[in-house]
Amino acid sequence: MWAKLNSDRDTIEEIIVNITGMLIDGIQHPKEIFTLWTDAERKAIGILPVTKASHLDSAYYVENNPSYAIDEDGNAVTETITKSADRTLATVKSEQIYGAKETCNMLLAHTDWYVVRKAESSTAIPAKITALRTATRTVYAAAKSAINGAANIGALVTVNATVAGASEGTPLEVDGTDSDVVSTSNNTITSNGHGFVDDEALTYNDGQGDADNPIKGLVSGQQYYIHSAATNTFKLSLTPSTFGDEGIISLTGVADGGTAHTFTSLGIPTIVNNWPNESDLAYKL
Numbered sequence: 001m002w003a004k005l006n007s008d009r010d011t012i013e014e015i016i017v018n019i020t021g022m023l024i025d026g027i028q029h030p031k032e033i034f035t036l037w038t039d040a041e042r043k044a045i046g047i048l049p050v051t052k053a054s055h056l057d058s059a060y061y062v063e064n065n066p067s068y069a070i071d072e073d074g075n076a077v078t079e080t081i082t083k084s085a086d087r088t089l090a091t092v093k094s095e096q097i098y099g100a101k102e103t104c105n106m107l108l109a110h111t112d113w114y115v116v117r118k119a120e121s122s123t124a125i126p127a128k129i130t131a132l133r134t135a136t137r138t139v140y141a142a143a144k145s146a147i148n149g150a151a152n153i154g155a156l157v158t159v160n161a162t163v164a165g166a167s168e169g170t171p172l173e174v175d176g177t178d179s180d181v182v183s184t185s186n187n188t189i190t191s192n193g194h195g196f197v198d199d200e201a202l203t204y205n206d207g208q209g210d211a212d213n214p215i216k217g218l219v220s221g222q223q224y225y226i227h228s229a230a231t232n233t234f235k236l237s238l239t240p241s242t243f244g245d246e247g248i249i250s251l252t253g254v255a256d257g258g259t260a261h262t263f264t265s266l267g268i269p270t271i272v273n274n275w276p277n278e279s280d281l282a283y284k285l
Contacts (some may be wrong), residue, residue, distance in 0.1 A: 002034065003068060003077035005046040012068050012077060015050065043075065053081040059095075060087055060153050086153040093156065096147045100272060104140035107275060108133060131245055132283035135276040138244035143272040160272055165202070165265030166195030172263045176206060176215045176255035187251045188233040189215075189263070199240040200226040201266040201274075208258045215261060216253035222281060223266070224249070238282035242271050245282070 002016040007025060016022075019034040024045050033042060039049060048070070056063050062084040068077050111133060114125045150156035166172070174181050174191050181190050196202070206213050206220040214220045218236070227237040227248055237246040255261060276283060 001050040001052060001079075002042075003048045003050050003070075005048065005070070007046070009046055009074070010070070012070065015068060016047075039075070048075065048077050050077045050079055053079045055081060056083055057157075060092060060157055061085070062087060089150075089153055089156070092153065093147050093150070096156070096160070096272065097144050100140055100143040100147070103275060104136055107136050107277065110278060126285055128283045128285055132276055132278060132280075135239065135243040135245055135283075139242060139271065139275055142242055146271050160270055162270055162273065163268040165200045165267045166197070168265045168267055170264075171205075172196075172265075173260050174263070175259040176213075176261035177258060179254055182215050182251055182254045183233075184251050184253060186233075187217075187235050187248050188228075189236070189251075190233050192232045194229075194232070194234060196226045196229050196234050196263075196265065197268065198226050198229050199242065200229075200268050201240070202226065203264045203266060204236075205262045205264070206255060206258055207260040207262060208255075211257060213255045213257040215251060215255045217249055217251040219281065238280065239276065240269070240274065242274065243276055243282075 002019070003012050004014040004016060004022070004024070005011065006013050016034075019031045021031045022029050022033075024047075027045075029045070033045075033047070042048070050068065051071075053066065064082045064084045067080045067082075069080070070077055111129050114129050117123050118125050146159045147156065150159050172191055172194055174189060176182060183190065201223060202225075203223055204214070204218050204220060206215070206218075208214075208220070212220060218224070224236040224238065225240040225246065226234050227246060228235040236249045238249065239246050278284060
């Protein structure tokens with residue numbers, strides 16, 4: 001996108017979206033000036049690049065038309081997009097509840113055949129499938145309640161936003177072979193001032209590559225959730241409390257090798273964006 005200035009080079013005459021040949025100061029220029037010329041050459045005839053702004057989230061906001069201003073150094077034009085208004089709260093809530101219901105129905109549909117089979121042939125539904133379906137309905141109910149409970153658009157944005165976790169992106173490193181770190185009696189991992197909080201999602205890696213020496217009871221590469229976080233210790237669960245079936249994982253032994261086992265935070269997922277599925281270890285057959 002480009003901006004064409006007036007002859008005094010102090011006012012924007014036109015925002016150019018689709019490049020074409022142009023008559024500037026009585027001279028006809030081909031469209032190739034936008035692809036073959038340098039910024040300095042274009043500036044000399046009053047054509048500046050436009051630094052585009054990010055659009056607001058249309059799920060929540062109505063935008064004003066973009067505005068444009070020449071930068072102080074005169075080398076570019078900056079686009080600004082501002083909010084005209086929040087969208088109607090009731091409308092946005094209705095859309096999000098409908099979306100959550102659709103997600104719930106889609107996830108349940110994957111295992112509906114177990115229910116049909118039981119009705120037709122009295123074949124028992126596997127316990128993990130029953131747990132998965134229950135968790136899915138639990139999340140839907142909680143998501144609906146959270147959406148309905150938002151007092152305004154800002155609160156609704158928060159309901160849908162993943163919260164940053166403890167040093168997100170920077171792995172917490174522990175010695176998985178140390179019994180002072182891995183407690184099989186308390187099922188805890190010790191790391192002073194770890195910063196994790198309950199329901200924070202994280203990925204565990206044993207740091208051993210193909211050697212595969214995880215802390216016993218865990219699976220390297222698996223996602224877990226923080227449970228029973230204290231200042232210097234934490235436990236792990238396969239599911240968050242929002243699924244309604246969280247449970248502490250039993251740590252059955254220290255790792256056979258590796259002093260750099262890592263736990264990498266993925267943030268704290270919101271209720272409306274974190275759903276159970278058949279690939280989760282908690283529900284996988």
